[in-house]
Amino acid sequence: MNKIFPQGDGNDNAAGAKALPGGEGDMPQNLPSFLVARCGDPSSWIYSDQKCDGANNCGDCSDELSPVTACPPCGPGWWPCPSTVFGYCGCIPRSLCRDHTQHCSDWSDEYSCPGP
16 A cells, blocks of 8 residues: 655655555556556555565455456465465465464464475
8 A cells, every 4th residue: 555755855845745655645647557556445556566466465455356356376385265464365375384373264274284
């Protein structure tokens, strides 16, 4: 998600607004449209390469899950499950499997996942 931060001129005079990763704001108009993507919340955006990367970049998992994004199934280094970890959505890294900590709401990371 992206926020608008004022840009100063060194004298604390705002010279305009710039959208930066990390909060809400307008999509940058100076970038080609294929480089940015809207989140489920239309006031938030991410860079396109953050879609389908396994991380919850939008904060609502819309960059990882349908209907906003049609991501492929979890890759070989990931385990598919309903995640309890805010940083992930429908998959968790296999490195979190069998570490004696619940990361999937169905506990499959501890009992079913073969591990890394």
